[in-house]
Amino acid sequence: MGTIALKNVQKKFGxxxxxxxxxxxxxxxxxxxxxxPSGCGKSTLLRLIAGLEDTTGGEIVIxxxxxxxxxxxxxxxxxxxxxxxxxPHMSVRNNIxxxxxxxxxxxxxxxxxxxxxxxxxxxTDYLERKPRALSGGQRQRVAIGRAIVREPKAFLFxxxxxxxxxxxxxxxxxxxxxxxxxxxxxxxxxxxxxVEAMTMxxxxxVLNKGRIEQVxxxxxxxxxPDTLFVAGFIGSPRMNFLQGDVARVLGAxxxxxxxxxxxxxxxxxxxxxxxxxxxxxxxxxxxxVDGGALGRITARAPGEFPQGPGSPVxxxxxxxxxxxxxxxGRALRG
Amino acid sequence: MARRQPMQRRVITTAFAWGIGFAxxxxxxxxxxxxxxxxxxxxxxxxxxxxxxxTTENYGIVNERSDYFRFAMNSVILALGSTVIALLFAxxxxxxxxxxxxxxxxxxxxxxxxxxxxxxxxxxxxIYIIFRNTNLLDSRAGLVGVLxxxxxxxxxxxxxxxxxxxxGEILEAARMDGAxxxxxxxxxxxxxxxxxxxxxxxxxxxxxxxxxxxxxxxTTSDAAPxxxxxxxxxxxxxxxxxxxxxxxxxxxxxxxxxGWFAQRQLVRGLTFGAVK
Numbered sequence: 001m002g003t004i005a006l007k008n009v010q011k012k013f014g015x016x017x018x019x020x021x022x023x024x025x026x027x028x029x030x031x032x033x034x035x036x037p038s039g040c041g042k043s044t045l046l047r048l049i050a051g052l053e054d055t056t057g058g059e060i061v062i063x064x065x066x067x068x069x070x071x072x073x074x075x076x077x078x079x080x081x082x083x084x085x086x087x088p089h090m091s092v093r094n095n096i097x098x099x100x101x102x103x104x105x106x107x108x109x110x111x112x113x114x115x116x117x118x119x120x121x122x123x124t125d126y127l128e129r130k131p132r133a134l135s136g137g138q139r140q141r142v143a144i145g146r147a148i149v150r151e152p153k154a155f156l157f158x159x160x161x162x163x164x165x166x167x168x169x170x171x172x173x174x175x176x177x178x179x180x181x182x183x184x185x186x187x188x189x190x191x192x193x194x195v196e197a198m199t200m201x202x203x204x205x206v207l208n209k210g211r212i213e214q215v216x217x218x219x220x221x222x223x224x225p226d227t228l229f230v231a232g233f234i235g236s237p238r239m240n241f242l243q244g245d246v247a248r249v250l251g252a253x254x255x256x257x258x259x260x261x262x263x264x265x266x267x268x269x270x271x272x273x274x275x276x277x278x279x280x281x282x283x284x285x286x287x288x289v290d291g292g293a294l295g296r297i298t299a300r301a302p303g304e305f306p307q308g309p310g311s312p313v314x315x316x317x318x319x320x321x322x323x324x325x326x327x328x329g330r331a332l333r334g
Numbered sequence: 335m336a337r338r339q340p341m342q343r344r345v346i347t348t349a350f351a352w353g354i355g356f357a358x359x360x361x362x363x364x365x366x367x368x369x370x371x372x373x374x375x376x377x378x379x380x381x382x383x384x385x386x387x388x389t390t391e392n393y394g395i396v397n398e399r400s401d402y403f404r405f406a407m408n409s410v411i412l413a414l415g416s417t418v419i420a421l422l423f424a425x426x427x428x429x430x431x432x433x434x435x436x437x438x439x440x441x442x443x444x445x446x447x448x449x450x451x452x453x454x455x456x457x458x459x460x461i462y463i464i465f466r467n468t469n470l471l472d473s474r475a476g477l478v479g480v481l482x483x484x485x486x487x488x489x490x491x492x493x494x495x496x497x498x499x500x501x502g503e504i505l506e507a508a509r510m511d512g513a514x515x516x517x518x519x520x521x522x523x524x525x526x527x528x529x530x531x532x533x534x535x536x537x538x539x540x541x542x543x544x545x546x547x548x549x550x551x552x553t554t555s556d557a558a559p560x561x562x563x564x565x566x567x568x569x570x571x572x573x574x575x576x577x578x579x580x581x582x583x584x585x586x587x588x589x590x591x592x593g594w595f596a597q598r599q600l601v602r603g604l605t606f607g608a609v610k
C-alpha cells in the first residue's frame with residue numbers, strides 16, 4: 001500500500017513562507033507529477049514528504065499514519081535524486097544493497113533482491129563496477145535500482161532526468177513508466193518539464209509560488225485549465241493570451257487560444273496577421289505572427305506551411321476551444 | 335597551457351623557483367651538515383660547506399648522553415594521540431557545520447580560528463597553575479590534552495573545507511536508505527573523505543610533533559618529547575653547535591621522512607578547494 005495525504009503542510013525557511021499550506025491526496029499506485037517553474041516549491045514539497053526537510057506545520061499521512069515527525073528512513077519511501085547521489089566508493093552491487101544492509105537483511109536475501117533488481121534494469125554486467133565507470137543513463141538506473149530493492153510504499157523522483165541528454169531522457173522516461181506499470185507502486189515525480197509531466201502522469205499537480213494551482217489528469221489540465229498560470233504552463237508551444245476588444249466581446253479580461261487551435265489560411269480568416277518567423281519541425285510548422293492589435297501570436301500548422309516571413313496570413317480560432325479568464329486570472333466557464 | 339612561454343623566461347622562472355626552494359630548505363641542510371662536523375669546524379669562519387672532516391662522533395655522544403628513544407616515543411604518543419582525539423571531535427563537528435549549517439556557523443568557524451591568534455604565552459601561567467594543581471605537569475595525558483585543544487581549530491577547519499566538497503545529496507540518499515547518523519558517518523562520509531582526513535591527520539601530526547612552546551614549558555623528563563631533547567643541547571655552559579645539530583637532525587628525521595612520503599597528500603590537502 002502507498003497512499004499519501006498532505007494536510008495543510010507548511011514550510012518556512014526563516015521568515016520566507018516557501019509553502020504556505022498544501023492539501024493533497026495521492027492514491028495507492030498513482031503516478032503523480034509535481035510540475036512548476038523553478039522556485040515554485042515542488043522540490044521542497046517532495047523533500048518534506050521524504051523527511052529530508054522538517055515541516056513547519058501540518059500532517060503528512062502515509063497509509064493512515066502521520067509521519068511528519070518520523071525520520072526519513074522509517075517512512076518507507078525511496079528517493080531518486082537529480083544528481084543520482086550514488087555512493088562513489090561502493091560498487092554498483094553495494095550501492096543497490098546498501099539500504100537492505102542497513103535494514104539488517106540476511107545476505108542470501110540481499111543477493112537475491114540485488115540480482116533481481118539488476119536484471120530488471122539491465123545492470124547485471126555492471127554490478128562490480130564503481131559508479132564513475134558508468135554512463136549517465138546507467139548511473140540513473142543504479143539510483144532506481146537502489147530505490148526498488150527496498151520495496152518502498154512509494155517512490156519519490158526529484159528531477160531524475162534533467163542531467164541526461166535529450167535522447168536518453170526520452171528512453172529513461174519510457175523505462176520509468178514501464179517500471180511503474182510493472183511495480184504498480186505509488187510514485188511522485190518532480191519536474192519542471194511540462195512534456196515529462198504530460199506524458200508520464202496519471203495526475204499532474206501544478207505548483208506556483210508554493211501553492212497548488214490545479215490538480216488533474218494531463219488532459220483535464222490541457223482542456224480545462226483553472227487559471228491563466230496553468231493555461232500558460234501546460235502545452236507547448238505556450239497558449240496565446242489575448243486582451244482588449246477580442247476578450248471584452250466574450251465577456252472576459254483575457255482570452256486564451258492554443259497555437260494548435262488556430263486554423264491558418266493564406267487567403268481569408270477571422271484574424272489577419274503577418275508572418276514574422278517560421279520554425280520548421282518537419283511534422284509541424286510553428287509560425288510567429290504579428291497580429292496587429294492582437295499582439296504577437298504563435299500558431300501551429302500541421303506539416304509544412306507554404307508561406308514564409310513577411311507574408312500575410314489569416315487565423316481562425318476554434319471557438320469551442322477558447323479559454324476565458326477574469327481579471328484575477330481565473331477561468332470563466334459556462 | 336595555451337601560450338608557450340619563451341625559453342629564456344622559463345629558464346629564469348625555473349632557476350628562481352629552485353633558488354627559493356633551496357633557501358627554504360637551507361637551514362635544514364645546514365643543520366644536517368653541521369651535525370657531521372667537529373665542534374671546532376662547526377663555527378669556523380669562513381664556514382665550511384662540504385669540505386670538512388666528516389665525522390659521526392656527535393651522534394655517538396648524543397646517543398650516549400640521552401635516551402633518544404624515550405623522547406621519540408613521547409613525541410609519537412603526543413603527536414598521534416592528540417591528533418586522533420582531535421579527529422574524533424572534529425569529524426562530527428565539521429559534519430555538522432558542513433551539512434547542517436545554522437545561522438552562526440560561519441561566525442563559529444571564525445571564532446574558532448581566532449583562538450589561534452592569541453599568543454600562547456598569554457595562557458601559559460593559568461594553564462601552568464592548572465597543571466600544577468591537578469598533577470598534570472610532565473604527564474603525557476596533560477600534554478596530549480593541550481596539543482589536542484591547540485590544534486583542534488585547524489583540524490575542524492581543514493575537515494570542514496573537505497566535507498564542503500562532498501555533495502549533501504549522497505548523505506541524504508544514505509538517510510533515505512535507512513542509515514542512522516552514526517552509520518552515515520562511518521559507511522558513507524568517512525570513506526569518501528578519506529583523502530581529506532588523511533592529509534588533515536598528517537599535517538596535524540607534523541604540527542604536534544614540532545610544537546615546542548607547550549612541550550618545553552609543561553614537561554621536564556617523563557613526558558618530554560624530542561623538542562626537549564633538542565633544547566637540552568643548547569645549554570648555557572657553552573654552545574655545542576655540532577651536537578645540537580645532531581640532536582636536531584635526529585629529532586626531525588622521522589617527520590621529515592614521513593613528510594617526504596606523504597608530500598602528495600599534503601600538497602593536495604593544503605590546496606584542496608583552492609581551485610573551483
